[in-house]
Amino acid sequence: MKNKRGPYALYSAAALVIMLACLMSISCSKTGSYPKATVSGAEVVVDTQTLSPDVPRFFTHRFRDKSINFFVIKINNNVLSFLDACKSCNPKLGFRFDNGHFTCKVCNTRYSVAEVEHGIGGCFPIRVPGAQRGNSYYIPVSAFEQYYSSF
Numbered sequence: 001m002k003n004k005r006g007p008y009a010l011y012s013a014a015a016l017v018i019m020l021a022c023l024m025s026i027s028c029s030k031t032g033s034y035p036k037a038t039v040s041g042a043e044v045v046v047d048t049q050t051l052s053p054d055v056p057r058f059f060t061h062r063f064r065d066k067s068i069n070f071f072v073i074k075i076n077n078n079v080l081s082f083l084d085a086c087k088s089c090n091p092k093l094g095f096r097f098d099n100g101h102f103t104c105k106v107c108n109t110r111y112s113v114a115e116v117e118h119g120i121g122g123c124f125p126i127r128v129p130g131a132q133r134g135n136s137y138y139i140p141v142s143a144f145e146q147y148y149s150s151f
Helices: 006-029 141-145
Strands: 038-040 043-047 057-063 066-075 078-086 095-098 101-104 110-112 125-128 131-133 136-140
Touching: 043 057, 043 141, 057 141, 078 136, 136 141
Parallel strands: none
Antiparallel strands: 038 043, 043 136, 057 066, 066 078, 078 125, 095 101, 101 110, 131 136
């Protein structure tokens, strides 16, 4: 008995696969829209008084034609900064944060705020150097420039 669907079934299946691939690439390419980082001279400046303990604040720094997402977090009264980018999985997708835990958007590795500096295995955010002076945290713009090609 011959299949009466013929090439139409094949074309329909191919169209469905292409449509799903397009939807996945669109949904996976977005990392989120964050407030624009404040720049003063050659430094990005974050007001540390607006930071809640153990809760990251996400920002976007625009460099040339790219948006570089990062976050600043206060852990045990120390302020740290990281790119919203996984060192090993995919620098463009970054992390989700909820209920005191970071989750990699690629491999779904989840870890607590206390583990953010070291991550689990090779999955962890990329540390960005910065320094607290008074009530502000300063990150050299040059620190973002070195990661430009990753975004």
